[in-house]
Amino acid sequence: MWTVCASSAVLFPSGLCPAVAVAEPVPGAVMSVEPLPPELSVPGAAVAERLTYRTQWRSGAAAVDTGVLFLPPGPTPEGGRPVVSWAHGTVGLGDDCAPSRNPRVDREQRYLAHWLSQGYAVVAADYPGLGTDGLHTYLDGPTAANSVIDIVRAARAVEPSLSPRWVVVGQSQGGHAALHTAHRATARAPELDFRGAVATGAPSNLELLFPFGVPGFPDLDLDGLVSFSAYIMAGLRTARPDVDVNSYLTPVGRELVDAAERLCYSELEDRAAGVAVGQLLSRPLGDDRMRATLADYLGVPARGYDRPLFLGQGLEDRMVPAPLSFKLVADLWAGGADVDYRTYPADHFATLFEALPDTTRFVTARFVR
Numbered sequence: 415m416w417t418v419c420a421s422s423a424v425l426f427p428s429g430l431c432p433a434v435a436v437a438e439p440v441p442g443a444v445m446s447v448e449p450l451p452p453e454l455s456v457p458g459a460a461v462a463e464r465l466t467y468r469t470q471w472r473s474g475a476a477a478v479d480t481g482v483l484f485l486p487p488g489p490t491p492e493g494g495r496p497v498v499s500w501a502h503g504t505v506g507l508g509d510d511c512a513p514s515r516n517p518r519v520d521r522e523q524r525y526l527a528h529w530l531s532q533g534y535a536v537v538a539a540d541y542p543g544l545g546t547d548g549l550h551t552y553l554d555g556p557t558a559a560n561s562v563i564d565i566v567r568a569a570r571a572v573e574p575s576l577s578p579r580w581v582v583v584g585q586s587q588g589g590h591a592a593l594h595t596a597h598r599a600t601a602r603a604p605e606l607d608f609r610g611a612v613a614t615g616a617p618s619n620l621e622l623l624f625p626f627g628v629p630g631f632p633d634l635d636l637d638g639l640v641s642f643s644a645y646i647m648a649g650l651r652t653a654r655p656d657v658d659v660n661s662y663l664t665p666v667g668r669e670l671v672d673a674a675e676r677l678c679y680s681e682l683e684d685r686a687a688g689v690a691v692g693q694l695l696s697r698p699l700g701d702d703r704m705r706a707t708l709a710d711y712l713g714v715p716a717r718g719y720d721r722p723l724f725l726g727q728g729l730e731d732r733m734v735p736a737p738l739s740f741k742l743v744a745d746l747w748a749g750g751a752d753v754d755y756r757t758y759p760a761d762h763f764a765t766l767f768e769a770l771p772d773t774t775r776f777v778t779a780r781f782v783r
Contacts, residue, residue, distance in 0.1 A: 442567025494577030501584030555594030589616025
């Protein structure tokens with residue numbers, strides 16, 4: 415009996431098809447481009463498109479992500495239009511939460527419109543698992559960073575007018591992603607010209623705090639603590655199936671972590687109303703294995719940055735308390751990073767705009783040469 419092998423039009427004896435090397439998906443390769451509906455665009459965007467592109471999970475396994483490309487009006491400057499890659503804050507883990515599928519909240523619209531008004535192209539990854547296969551692994555910095563880098567590659571394939579010069583700008587969860595992006599950008603995409611990173615309200619040192627979690631742990635009067643904890647445990651449960659995350663959770667905790675896989679942030683906040691963070695845990699998180707797992711999953715690298723960083727922190731931030739950033743910047747300075755660190759008399763979200771004059775100058779300076 416003879417058969418036609420999938421890789422050839424030649425007949426071969428049945429079962430003897432020759433082995434054919436299958437090319438690995440190329441990070442940044444574009445799978446599709448579609449116009450973004452006007453209600454999902456931002457003010458000042460002359461072009462708004464949704465991109466579907468190849469990227470990778472932290473393990474190196476292939477992943478697919480979606481995101482957007484916004485272009486400002488006007489002629490392309492000499493050398494191409496520089497790029498701001500925006501890393502978004504917490505929206506949730508469910509596919510319905512993907513930023514490219516929803517109207518952006520007013521503050522994010524205004525913030526992205528600002529960068530467009532400065533003449534930058536803006537790209538914004540959704541992060542793998544938000545609207546694509548797999549669960550979004552929340553605060554998984556390497557995976558988010560891969561997608562933030564690879565959407566710059568994808569955008570340049572779609573829009574030849576874009577310069578290879580780019581920066582990353584992120585807030586909250588996106589600030590965490592921006593730091594990881596800065597740590598790996600030049601090595602991951604040497605064909606691009608990465609210039610630096612802005613991170614405001616970036617969570618850090620959580621791997622040092624979570625091991626203190628025990629049943630009945632007192633509330634710390636932090637906004638969103640229960641929801642953020644549920645998202646972290648849901649992401650960790652998916653990223654590290656070798657660790658029995660459920661064994662650390664009470665029935666209440668398992669129910670909330672299960673819900674976190676589906677619900678966007680405001681919905682999860684409603685579901686978590688009246689639940690104390692200490693009700694999530696059935697046993698302490700401080701054993702050696704969980705401590706090492708949290709350090710690997712949540713940690714922000716302290717060394718290895720080859721481009722300047724800007725860190726902005728609100729002193730009235732009740733989501734990411736300022737002392738976390740004090741230790742972060744001390745560790746970064748000790749590790750040799752070039753960090754411009756600023757604090758502002760503002761809460762978590764207001765810091766984004768309080769810092770804007772400083773971050774604008776910082777980004778402008780990155781593109782001078």
